[in-house]
Amino acid sequence: MIIIAGWFATDVWRWLGVFAGGRLREDGELLIWVRCVATALVAGVISKLILFPQGVLAETPLWLRLAAAGFGFASFFAARQRVFVGVLAAEIFLVSGWLILDTMAS
Amino acid sequence: MTAPDQPDIDQESQNPPEHARVWMARGARAAVSIPAFILTAAFVGYAGLARETGLTLFETLAMTGFVWALPSIVVLTGAISSGMGILPAGIAVALASVRLMPMTMALMPLVKVPGKTKTWQLLIASHFVAVTAWVFAMKHLPDMPREGRLPFFIGFGAAVTSFVFCMTGVSYLLVESMPGMVAGALFLLTPVYFLCSLWGRQGSMPTGRPWSQDCCSDRSSSPICPGWICFGPALLAARLPTSEPGSCAGGCRDGGINGRWIGIRNLVATGDDHHRRLVCN
Numbered sequence: 109m110i111i112i113a114g115w116f117a118t119d120v121w122r123w124l125g126v127f128a129g130g131r132l133r134e135d136g137e138l139l140i141w142v143r144c145v146a147t148a149l150v151a152g153v154i155s156k157l158i159l160f161p162q163g164v165l166a167e168t169p170l171w172l173r174l175a176a177a178g179f180g181f182a183s184f185f186a187a188r189q190r191v192f193v194g195v196l197a198a199e200i201f202l203v204s205g206w207l208i209l210d211t212m213a214s
Numbered sequence: 215m216t217a218p219d220q221p222d223i224d225q226e227s228q229n230p231p232e233h234a235r236v237w238m239a240r241g242a243r244a245a246v247s248i249p250a251f252i253l254t255a256a257f258v259g260y261a262g263l264a265r266e267t268g269l270t271l272f273e274t275l276a277m278t279g280f281v282w283a284l285p286s287i288v289v290l291t292g293a294i295s296s297g298m299g300i301l302p303a304g305i306a307v308a309l310a311s312v313r314l315m316p317m318t319m320a321l322m323p324l325v326k327v328p329g330k331t332k333t334w335q336l337l338i339a340s341h342f343v344a345v346t347a348w349v350f351a352m353k354h355l356p357d358m359p360r361e362g363r364l365p366f367f368i369g370f371g372a373a374v375t376s377f378v379f380c381m382t383g384v385s386y387l388l389v390e391s392m393p394g395m396v397a398g399a400l401f402l403l404t405p406v407y408f409l410c411s412l413w414g415r416q417g418s419m420p421t422g423r424p425w426s427q428d429c430c431s432d433r434s435s436s437p438i439c440p441g442w443i444c445f446g447p448a449l450l451a452a453r454l455p456t457s458e459p460g461s462c463a464g465g466c467r468d469g470g471i472n473g474r475w476i477g478i479r480n481l482v483a484t485g486d487d488h489h490r491r492l493v494c495n
Contacts, residue, residue, distance in 0.1 A: 111273065113304035114290040115280035118311040122340035125318025126333065153285050153313070153345065157405035164262070164398035177406055184410045192248050194410040195403060203399050210395075
Protein backbone atom coordinates (compact mmCIF):
# COMPACT_ATOMS: atom_id res chain seq x y z
CA MET A 109 0.00 0.00 0.00
CA ILE A 110 2.83 2.34 0.84
CA ILE A 111 4.32 1.27 -2.45
CA ILE A 112 1.25 2.61 -4.19
CA ALA A 113 1.54 5.84 -2.23
CA GLY A 114 5.16 6.11 -3.28
CA TRP A 115 4.39 5.30 -6.87
CA PHE A 116 1.46 7.64 -7.15
CA ALA A 117 3.20 10.45 -5.27
CA THR A 118 6.07 10.24 -7.74
CA ASP A 119 4.36 9.65 -11.04
CA VAL A 120 1.69 12.29 -10.51
CA TRP A 121 4.38 14.94 -10.94
CA ARG A 122 5.57 13.36 -14.14
CA TRP A 123 2.02 13.32 -15.52
CA LEU A 124 1.49 16.93 -14.49
CA GLY A 125 4.76 17.69 -16.24
CA VAL A 126 3.48 16.06 -19.42
CA PHE A 127 0.31 18.12 -19.45
CA ALA A 128 2.00 21.35 -18.47
CA GLY A 129 4.97 20.78 -20.75
CA GLY A 130 2.88 20.05 -23.79
CA ARG A 131 2.01 23.68 -24.09
CA LEU A 132 5.54 25.07 -23.92
CA ARG A 133 7.62 25.99 -26.89
CA GLU A 134 11.07 24.45 -27.08
CA ASP A 135 13.00 27.70 -26.85
CA GLY A 136 10.60 29.99 -25.02
CA GLU A 137 11.82 32.01 -22.07
CA LEU A 138 9.35 30.23 -19.80
CA LEU A 139 10.88 26.89 -20.68
CA ILE A 140 14.34 28.23 -20.01
CA TRP A 141 13.12 29.21 -16.59
CA VAL A 142 11.58 25.77 -16.05
CA ARG A 143 14.84 24.17 -17.10
CA CYS A 144 16.71 26.34 -14.63
CA VAL A 145 14.40 25.33 -11.80
CA ALA A 146 14.89 21.69 -12.72
CA THR A 147 18.65 22.14 -12.77
CA ALA A 148 18.62 23.82 -9.38
CA LEU A 149 16.54 21.01 -7.94
CA VAL A 150 18.94 18.38 -9.21
CA ALA A 151 21.75 20.41 -7.65
CA GLY A 152 19.81 20.17 -4.40
CA VAL A 153 19.67 16.40 -4.66
CA ILE A 154 23.43 16.31 -5.22
CA SER A 155 24.23 18.32 -2.13
CA LYS A 156 21.76 16.38 -0.02
CA LEU A 157 23.26 13.05 -1.01
CA ILE A 158 26.73 14.29 -0.08
CA LEU A 159 25.86 16.23 3.08
CA PHE A 160 23.13 14.01 4.52
CA PRO A 161 23.71 10.52 3.10
CA GLN A 162 21.81 7.41 4.11
CA GLY A 163 23.12 4.02 5.13
CA VAL A 164 26.77 3.11 5.56
CA LEU A 165 28.06 6.22 3.86
CA ALA A 166 26.72 8.25 6.80
CA GLU A 167 29.48 6.71 8.93
CA THR A 168 32.16 8.60 7.03
CA PRO A 169 33.10 12.08 8.24
CA LEU A 170 31.57 14.94 6.33
CA TRP A 171 34.92 16.42 5.34
CA LEU A 172 35.93 13.15 3.69
CA ARG A 173 32.80 13.09 1.56
CA LEU A 174 33.23 16.74 0.64
CA ALA A 175 36.90 16.25 -0.15
CA ALA A 176 36.16 13.16 -2.25
CA ALA A 177 33.49 15.00 -4.22
CA GLY A 178 35.78 18.01 -4.64
CA PHE A 179 38.66 15.84 -5.74
CA GLY A 180 36.44 14.05 -8.23
CA PHE A 181 35.15 17.33 -9.56
CA ALA A 182 38.69 18.71 -9.93
CA SER A 183 39.80 15.55 -11.75
CA PHE A 184 36.77 15.88 -13.98
CA PHE A 185 38.12 19.25 -15.11
CA ALA A 186 41.71 18.04 -15.25
CA ALA A 187 40.60 15.23 -17.58
CA ARG A 188 38.93 17.75 -19.88
CA GLN A 189 35.46 17.17 -18.48
CA ARG A 190 35.27 13.42 -18.75
CA VAL A 191 32.56 12.26 -16.36
CA PHE A 192 33.98 8.79 -15.93
CA VAL A 193 37.34 10.11 -14.72
CA GLY A 194 35.67 12.39 -12.21
CA VAL A 195 33.53 9.64 -10.73
CA LEU A 196 36.43 7.21 -10.58
CA ALA A 197 38.71 9.75 -8.89
CA ALA A 198 36.09 10.57 -6.25
CA GLU A 199 35.59 6.89 -5.49
CA ILE A 200 39.31 6.20 -5.19
CA PHE A 201 39.69 9.20 -2.89
CA LEU A 202 36.78 8.14 -0.71
CA VAL A 203 37.81 4.50 -0.36
CA SER A 204 41.46 5.26 0.36
CA GLY A 205 40.51 7.93 2.87
CA TRP A 206 38.08 5.55 4.50
CA LEU A 207 40.66 2.77 4.69
CA ILE A 208 43.22 5.14 6.25
CA LEU A 209 40.70 6.33 8.85
CA ASP A 210 39.74 2.76 9.65
CA THR A 211 43.32 1.63 10.19
CA MET A 212 43.99 4.69 12.33
CA ALA A 213 40.92 3.96 14.44
CA SER A 214 41.74 0.31 15.04
CA MET B 215 15.02 24.24 -36.59
CA THR B 216 11.62 22.81 -37.45
CA ALA B 217 11.55 24.03 -41.03
CA PRO B 218 14.25 21.73 -42.45
CA ASP B 219 12.69 18.78 -40.59
CA GLN B 220 9.43 19.13 -42.43
CA PRO B 221 10.16 16.84 -45.42
CA ASP B 222 11.52 14.21 -43.05
CA ILE B 223 8.30 14.12 -41.07
CA ASP B 224 6.26 13.49 -44.21
CA GLN B 225 8.58 10.78 -45.33
CA GLU B 226 8.57 9.06 -41.97
CA SER B 227 4.82 9.10 -41.58
CA GLN B 228 4.57 6.61 -44.44
CA ASN B 229 6.52 4.08 -42.48
CA PRO B 230 6.23 4.94 -38.83
CA PRO B 231 6.17 1.58 -36.94
CA GLU B 232 9.44 0.22 -38.21
CA HIS B 233 11.10 3.56 -37.81
CA ALA B 234 9.98 3.87 -34.22
CA ARG B 235 11.17 0.36 -33.48
CA VAL B 236 14.57 1.08 -34.94
CA TRP B 237 14.90 4.14 -32.74
CA MET B 238 13.74 2.20 -29.72
CA ALA B 239 16.42 -0.38 -30.37
CA ARG B 240 18.97 2.38 -30.73
CA GLY B 241 17.85 3.80 -27.41
CA ALA B 242 18.16 0.41 -25.77
CA ARG B 243 21.63 0.04 -27.20
CA ALA B 244 22.60 3.50 -25.98
CA ALA B 245 21.57 2.36 -22.50
CA VAL B 246 24.80 0.40 -22.33
CA SER B 247 26.57 3.49 -21.12
CA ILE B 248 28.50 4.99 -18.27
CA PRO B 249 25.46 6.80 -16.82
CA ALA B 250 23.48 3.57 -16.77
CA PHE B 251 26.42 1.76 -15.22
CA ILE B 252 26.71 4.36 -12.48
CA LEU B 253 22.98 4.31 -11.84
CA THR B 254 23.07 0.53 -11.56
CA ALA B 255 25.88 0.81 -9.06
CA ALA B 256 23.88 3.36 -7.09
CA PHE B 257 20.90 1.01 -6.99
CA VAL B 258 23.17 -1.82 -5.88
CA GLY B 259 24.13 0.47 -3.03
CA TYR B 260 20.45 1.15 -2.41
CA ALA B 261 19.71 -2.57 -2.20
CA GLY B 262 22.08 -2.63 0.77
CA LEU B 263 20.20 0.20 2.42
CA ALA B 264 16.85 -1.48 1.78
CA ARG B 265 18.04 -4.70 3.34
CA GLU B 266 19.42 -2.85 6.36
CA THR B 267 16.07 -1.09 6.72
CA GLY B 268 14.27 -4.41 6.73
CA LEU B 269 12.38 -4.18 3.47
CA THR B 270 11.53 -7.41 1.74
CA LEU B 271 12.86 -8.27 -1.70
CA PHE B 272 9.40 -7.72 -3.13
CA GLU B 273 9.06 -4.27 -1.59
CA THR B 274 12.51 -3.27 -2.79
CA LEU B 275 11.78 -4.34 -6.34
CA ALA B 276 8.32 -2.76 -6.34
CA MET B 277 9.85 0.55 -5.33
CA THR B 278 12.50 0.30 -8.01
CA GLY B 279 9.93 -0.44 -10.68
CA PHE B 280 7.13 1.89 -9.63
CA VAL B 281 8.87 4.93 -8.20
CA TRP B 282 11.98 4.90 -10.37
CA ALA B 283 13.68 7.96 -8.96
CA LEU B 284 16.43 7.14 -6.54
CA PRO B 285 16.06 10.17 -4.25
CA SER B 286 12.33 9.52 -3.86
CA ILE B 287 13.00 5.84 -3.21
CA VAL B 288 15.48 6.74 -0.51
CA VAL B 289 12.94 9.10 1.07
CA LEU B 290 10.25 6.43 0.98
CA THR B 291 12.61 3.89 2.53
CA GLY B 292 13.43 6.35 5.29
CA ALA B 293 9.74 6.97 5.87
CA ILE B 294 8.96 3.27 6.12
CA SER B 295 11.88 2.59 8.43
CA SER B 296 10.81 5.33 10.82
CA GLY B 297 7.29 3.92 10.90
CA MET B 298 5.64 6.90 9.26
CA GLY B 299 1.98 6.64 8.32
CA ILE B 300 0.91 6.29 4.72
CA LEU B 301 -0.17 9.93 4.42
CA PRO B 302 2.99 11.61 5.81
CA ALA B 303 5.07 9.16 3.81
CA GLY B 304 3.14 10.03 0.68
CA ILE B 305 3.63 13.74 1.34
CA ALA B 306 7.35 13.27 1.94
CA VAL B 307 7.71 11.35 -1.29
CA ALA B 308 5.62 13.88 -3.17
CA LEU B 309 7.81 16.72 -1.90
CA ALA B 310 10.92 14.84 -2.90
CA SER B 311 9.48 14.24 -6.35
CA VAL B 312 8.32 17.76 -7.19
CA ARG B 313 11.46 18.26 -9.24
CA LEU B 314 10.23 15.61 -11.68
CA MET B 315 7.56 18.01 -12.90
CA PRO B 316 9.82 20.78 -14.26
CA MET B 317 12.16 18.09 -15.54
CA THR B 318 9.34 16.43 -17.46
CA MET B 319 8.12 19.83 -18.64
CA ALA B 320 11.54 20.61 -20.01
CA LEU B 321 11.77 17.26 -21.75
CA MET B 322 8.33 17.19 -23.38
CA PRO B 323 8.87 19.84 -26.08
CA LEU B 324 12.02 17.96 -27.08
CA VAL B 325 10.41 14.57 -27.62
CA LYS B 326 7.09 15.72 -28.99
CA VAL B 327 6.26 15.80 -32.67
CA PRO B 328 3.57 18.48 -32.73
CA GLY B 329 0.22 17.11 -33.85
CA LYS B 330 1.47 13.55 -34.11
CA THR B 331 2.59 12.34 -30.72
CA LYS B 332 -0.25 11.04 -28.56
CA THR B 333 -0.55 12.00 -24.93
CA TRP B 334 -0.53 8.41 -23.67
CA GLN B 335 2.80 7.88 -25.38
CA LEU B 336 4.17 10.85 -23.50
CA LEU B 337 2.68 9.54 -20.26
CA ILE B 338 4.49 6.24 -20.75
CA ALA B 339 7.71 8.01 -21.55
CA SER B 340 7.33 10.27 -18.54
CA HIS B 341 7.64 7.35 -16.16
CA PHE B 342 11.29 7.02 -17.16
CA VAL B 343 12.02 10.61 -16.20
CA ALA B 344 14.59 10.49 -13.44
CA VAL B 345 17.80 12.39 -13.10
CA THR B 346 20.02 9.97 -15.00
CA ALA B 347 17.75 9.47 -17.99
CA TRP B 348 16.86 13.16 -18.03
CA VAL B 349 20.47 14.32 -18.05
CA PHE B 350 21.23 11.82 -20.78
CA ALA B 351 18.19 12.83 -22.81
CA MET B 352 18.78 16.56 -22.56
CA LYS B 353 22.34 16.02 -23.69
CA HIS B 354 21.78 13.68 -26.62
CA LEU B 355 18.22 14.08 -27.88
CA PRO B 356 18.68 17.50 -29.50
CA ASP B 357 21.15 15.93 -31.94
CA MET B 358 18.57 13.43 -33.18
CA PRO B 359 15.76 13.77 -35.69
CA ARG B 360 12.58 14.77 -33.93
CA GLU B 361 10.58 11.60 -34.74
CA GLY B 362 13.30 9.40 -33.33
CA ARG B 363 13.53 11.10 -29.97
CA LEU B 364 10.50 9.66 -28.20
CA PRO B 365 11.08 6.02 -29.18
CA PHE B 366 14.76 6.48 -28.42
CA PHE B 367 13.96 7.81 -24.97
CA ILE B 368 11.46 5.04 -24.25
CA GLY B 369 13.92 2.41 -25.46
CA PHE B 370 16.64 3.92 -23.33
CA GLY B 371 14.43 4.23 -20.26
CA ALA B 372 12.95 0.76 -20.54
CA ALA B 373 16.33 -0.86 -21.03
CA VAL B 374 17.91 0.96 -18.10
CA THR B 375 14.91 0.31 -15.86
CA SER B 376 14.76 -3.40 -16.54
CA PHE B 377 18.49 -3.85 -16.18
CA VAL B 378 18.60 -1.88 -12.93
CA PHE B 379 15.51 -3.77 -11.72
CA CYS B 380 17.24 -7.13 -12.17
CA MET B 381 20.49 -5.91 -10.69
CA THR B 382 18.73 -4.51 -7.63
CA GLY B 383 17.12 -7.89 -7.02
CA VAL B 384 20.37 -9.76 -7.47
CA SER B 385 22.32 -7.43 -5.23
CA TYR B 386 19.60 -7.52 -2.57
CA LEU B 387 20.27 -11.23 -2.33
CA LEU B 388 24.04 -10.85 -2.43
CA VAL B 389 24.42 -7.77 -0.25
CA GLU B 390 25.03 -9.79 2.92
CA SER B 391 28.43 -10.75 1.59
CA MET B 392 29.26 -7.22 0.45
CA PRO B 393 31.65 -5.22 2.63
CA GLY B 394 30.08 -2.10 4.10
CA MET B 395 32.69 0.09 2.52
CA VAL B 396 31.76 -1.06 -0.97
CA ALA B 397 28.10 -0.27 -0.36
CA GLY B 398 29.06 3.15 1.00
CA ALA B 399 31.31 3.86 -1.96
CA LEU B 400 28.48 2.95 -4.31
CA PHE B 401 26.32 5.55 -2.64
CA LEU B 402 28.79 8.30 -3.44
CA LEU B 403 28.69 7.40 -7.13
CA THR B 404 25.33 9.05 -7.68
CA PRO B 405 26.02 12.58 -6.38
CA VAL B 406 29.43 12.80 -8.01
CA TYR B 407 28.02 11.59 -11.29
CA PHE B 408 25.18 14.10 -11.12
CA LEU B 409 27.65 16.84 -10.24
CA CYS B 410 29.96 16.15 -13.17
CA SER B 411 27.25 15.61 -15.73
CA LEU B 412 25.36 18.74 -14.67
CA TRP B 413 28.46 20.65 -15.52
CA GLY B 414 29.52 18.65 -18.51
CA ARG B 415 29.50 20.46 -21.78
CA GLN B 416 30.65 17.43 -23.67
CA GLY B 417 30.44 14.72 -21.07
CA SER B 418 31.60 11.27 -21.98
CA MET B 419 30.27 11.41 -25.51
CA PRO B 420 31.58 13.79 -28.10
CA THR B 421 28.31 15.30 -29.25
CA GLY B 422 29.61 18.67 -28.23
CA ARG B 423 26.31 20.28 -27.37
CA PRO B 424 25.66 21.47 -23.84
CA TRP B 425 22.30 20.25 -22.60
CA SER B 426 22.04 22.87 -19.91
CA GLN B 427 22.94 25.65 -22.26
CA ASP B 428 20.80 28.23 -20.51
CA CYS B 429 21.84 27.56 -16.95
CA CYS B 430 25.14 26.19 -15.79
CA SER B 431 27.08 26.42 -19.01
CA ASP B 432 26.07 29.98 -19.65
CA ARG B 433 29.01 32.12 -18.74
CA SER B 434 26.91 34.94 -17.40
CA SER B 435 25.33 32.74 -14.75
CA SER B 436 27.85 29.95 -14.28
CA PRO B 437 28.90 31.04 -10.78
CA ILE B 438 25.35 30.50 -9.63
CA CYS B 439 25.41 26.73 -9.79
CA PRO B 440 28.33 26.13 -7.43
CA GLY B 441 26.98 28.96 -5.35
CA TRP B 442 23.65 27.23 -5.06
CA ILE B 443 25.17 23.83 -4.30
CA CYS B 444 26.98 25.39 -1.33
CA PHE B 445 24.32 27.83 -0.24
CA GLY B 446 21.17 25.71 -0.39
CA PRO B 447 22.41 22.97 1.92
CA ALA B 448 23.81 25.54 4.33
CA LEU B 449 20.25 26.76 4.79
CA LEU B 450 19.06 23.22 5.25
CA ALA B 451 21.74 22.41 7.77
CA ALA B 452 20.88 25.50 9.76
CA ARG B 453 17.21 24.70 9.82
CA LEU B 454 16.41 21.01 9.82
CA PRO B 455 19.44 18.77 9.61
CA THR B 456 17.70 15.50 10.43
CA SER B 457 14.13 15.69 9.24
CA GLU B 458 13.84 14.09 5.84
CA PRO B 459 10.62 15.66 4.59
CA GLY B 460 11.66 18.99 6.04
CA SER B 461 14.92 19.02 4.19
CA CYS B 462 13.20 17.97 1.01
CA ALA B 463 10.70 20.77 1.33
CA GLY B 464 13.50 23.20 2.02
CA GLY B 465 15.47 21.91 -0.91
CA CYS B 466 12.58 22.31 -3.24
CA ARG B 467 11.78 25.79 -2.03
CA ASP B 468 15.38 26.96 -2.17
CA GLY B 469 15.64 25.40 -5.60
CA GLY B 470 12.59 27.27 -6.75
CA ILE B 471 13.82 30.61 -5.48
CA ASN B 472 17.29 30.20 -6.85
CA GLY B 473 16.07 28.74 -10.09
CA ARG B 474 13.85 31.76 -10.52
CA TRP B 475 16.78 34.01 -9.88
CA ILE B 476 18.85 32.22 -12.49
CA GLY B 477 15.92 32.55 -14.84
CA ILE B 478 15.63 36.28 -14.25
CA ARG B 479 19.35 36.69 -14.69
CA ASN B 480 19.09 34.87 -17.96
CA LEU B 481 16.30 37.10 -19.09
CA VAL B 482 18.29 40.18 -18.22
CA ALA B 483 21.75 39.09 -19.22
CA THR B 484 21.02 37.14 -22.36
CA GLY B 485 17.61 38.32 -23.40
CA ASP B 486 18.73 38.48 -26.96
CA ASP B 487 18.78 35.05 -28.47
CA HIS B 488 21.76 35.49 -30.69
CA HIS B 489 23.91 36.50 -27.79
CA ARG B 490 22.85 33.41 -25.85
CA ARG B 491 23.88 31.14 -28.70
CA LEU B 492 27.26 32.84 -28.79
CA VAL B 493 27.77 32.46 -25.08
CA CYS B 494 26.80 28.82 -25.05
CA ASN B 495 28.38 27.42 -28.17
